[in-house]
Each structure stands twice: as structure tokens, then as C-alpha cells.
Amino acid sequence: MALVKHTLSPIYDRHSKVLILGTMPSPKSREVGFYYGHPQNRFWKVLAALFEEDPLTTTEQKIDFLHRHHLALWDVLAECEIEGAEDASIKRPVPNDLTKLLDKTEIKTIFTTGKKATDLYQKYCYGQTHIEAIGLPSTSPANRRINDEQLKKEYAQILKYL
Numbered sequence: 001m002a003l004v005k006h007t008l009s010p011i012y013d014r015h016s017k018v019l020i021l022g023t024m025p026s027p028k029s030r031e032v033g034f035y036y037g038h039p040q041n042r043f044w045k046v047l048a049a050l051f052e053e054d055p056l057t058t059t060e061q062k063i064d065f066l067h068r069h070h071l072a073l074w075d076v077l078a079e080c081e082i083e084g085a086e087d088a089s090i091k092r093p094v095p096n097d098l099t100k101l102l103d104k105t106e107i108k109t110i111f112t113t114g115k116k117a118t119d120l121y122q123k124y125c126y127g128q129t130h131i132e133a134i135g136l137p138s139t140s141p142a143n144r145r146i147n148d149e150q151l152k153k154e155y156a157q158i159l160k161y162l
Contacts, residue, residue: 001091005079008035010096011063012072016105018161019072019098021125021133023117026085026140034059035073038085040141043113046151047071050159070162072107074098076120085140087116095124102129109161114138 008025022035029037036043044056051069056062066073078096083089101107110133112118118135126133136154137146146154 001081001083001089003079003081003092004030006075006077006096008033008075010072010074010101011035011066012074012101012105012107013067014105015067015070016072016107017070017109018158019074019101019105019107019110020113020136020158021073021110021117021121022075022113023087023090023120024075024077024080024082028085034062035075036139038141041139042141042148042151043139046139046148046155049148049152050155070106071158072101072105074101076112076117076125085142087114090116090120093120093124095120095128097128098125099128102131107131109134111136111158114140114143 007030026038029035044062048056056065076095078094080093081091110131112121112133112135118133121133137151139151
């Protein structure tokens with residue numbers, strides 16, 4: 001079990017309307033220096049399909065995509081003890097201060113990616129934001145019980161808040 005501190009900056013601008021929160025960047029995401037960095041993670045594939053765009057491959061394309069669609073991206077936790085990328089192993093979680101981001105944006109809706117992110121948000125962040133999070137399925141390669149088409153259908157909920 002290792003203590004991991006969040007090292008990625010939130011992605012947002014003043015026009016962001018929807019915040020998508022994961023739990024904590026995986027070892028692969030920390031290695032590549034950007035969110036959902038594991039090549040098998042379906043997050044970027046699902047979002048590109050949802051907005052009928054070409055695949056997003058570079059960090060610059062992903063940031064531009066988020067800004068164009070008024071999406072903000074961050075994680076629930078600032079630090080925690082975790083084994084690899086296993087959310088179920090999280091101990092001693094410390095939440096990010098979401099109020100600083102919310103004060104600089106038009107965000108009124110928050111989505112969480114995966115059950116653990118949703119649970120941690122409810123426990124540690126709802127008191128800061130007073131915004132109910134809408135839980136989405138994890139796009140992790142470990143979550144193979146839901147296919148790409150089902151993920152796209154679930155993530156389509158985002159569209160009504162933009």
C-alpha cells in the first residue's frame with residue numbers, strides 16, 4: 001500500500017458547466033501525466049463517440065475537447081493510500097477542495113466515474129458542494145461487465161446538462 005498524492009491539475013475554464021470526477025489517477029495516468037492514461041481505459045473513446053468526434057489521442061486534443069464541450073475534469077481525492085489502481089484498496093482518503101474550482105466556473109452538475117468515486121464524493125465532497133453527483137460506470141479496463149455501447153448510453157446523460 002502506497003501513499004499517493006494527486007499530481008494532475010484540474011482541467012477546466014470559466015465556461016465549464018459539467019464536472020466529471022474520477023477517484024484518483026492510476027499509476028499509468030500518473031506516468032503519462034494525464035487523466036485516463038491507460039491505453040485500455042475507454043473514457044476518451046466513449047466521450048469522442050458521444051460527441052461524434054474523431055478519436056482523441058494527444059493530451060492537447062483532449063484538453064481542447066473538454067474546453068469546446070464545457071467539460072471540466074478532476075478527481076475526488078487529493079491523496080490516499082492505494083494498491084496500484086485498485087479503488088477498492090483505498091484507505092485514508094483526503095478529498096480535493098472542489099469549491100475553488102466551482103467558484104471559477106459555471107459548473108452546476110457533477111458526474112462521478114465508478115462506484116468508488118461516487119461513494120467517496122458523497123462522503124467527503126457533497127458537504128463542500130451541495131451538488132448531488134450523478135454516478136456513471138467506470139471506464140476502467142477492469143470493468144468489462146459493461147460494453148462500449150452501454151457506456152456510451154450511460155455517459156449520454158452528460159449531454160442534457162451542457
